[in-house]
Amino acid sequence: MLKMVKRHLKQLAAPKSWPLKRKGSKFVTMPEPGAHKLEEGVPLALMLTNMINVAENTAEAKKIIYKSEVLVDQVRRKSPKFMVGFMDTVEFPQIKKAYRILFNSKGTLVAHEIDVKEAKIKPVRVENKRIVKGNKIQLNLSSGRNILVEKDEFNVGDTLVLELPEQKIKSHIKLEPGSLALLVSSKHMGLLVEVAEVQGDKVIVKKDDKTFETAKETVFVVGKKKPEITIPQEE
Secondary structure, eight states: OOOOOOOEEEGGGSOTTSOOOSSSOSEEEOOOOOSSOGGGEEEHHHIIIIISOOOSSHHHHHHHHHHSOOEETTEEOOOTTOEEETTOEEEETTTTEEEEEEEOTTSOEEEEEEOTTGGGEEEEEEEEEEEETTTEEEEEEGGGOEEEESSOOOOTTOEEEEETTTTEEEEEEOOSTTOEEEEOSSTTTTOEEEEEEEETTEEEEEETTEEEEEEGGGEEEEESSSBSSOOOOOO
């Protein structure tokens, strides 16, 4: 028996990270399966209607996506259901605007406007690594990406800044004391902190005159002395 594929999702069942309007339809577009977890991304149509407000409704969003050039990580996407998520860049060349998807302090996904030049770089975190054929190292990265490298100089938790769409490594940011990081989970979501110490699966971080411990998996390093991407001002 064929299974029916859900085309819509009830607002009440949508992740809390989605920026949904209180008034409106009871349903939202169901995203296509992709590189992001459901709570870490939104359908492209929802971004247009609820995050950057260039469309009044899903029908208008679809027209924009079908007729205009919309680049996600510098690749054109034509599906309103395509999921855009944390650290993705979304560019609209015709109007010369670009955005990066981030979390705010409330844990809600936001589209932060950036310079169009910055839309051509993307930080990704090293989630794990393994040796493959030819004695090369395969780095499995956030956003479902993986790349092969010759030297084993990257550790789990480090960040690679990639040039898009080629996925060429532009820079390497180590998870180490002194690095700057965004917290991507826990009650400190969206906070920009300084790494003070790395203790196995735990990381001690500093913010102003406060020091606290968080899980390593919640730390996403974004720079050394300053972030390599534009970060929104903290609320």
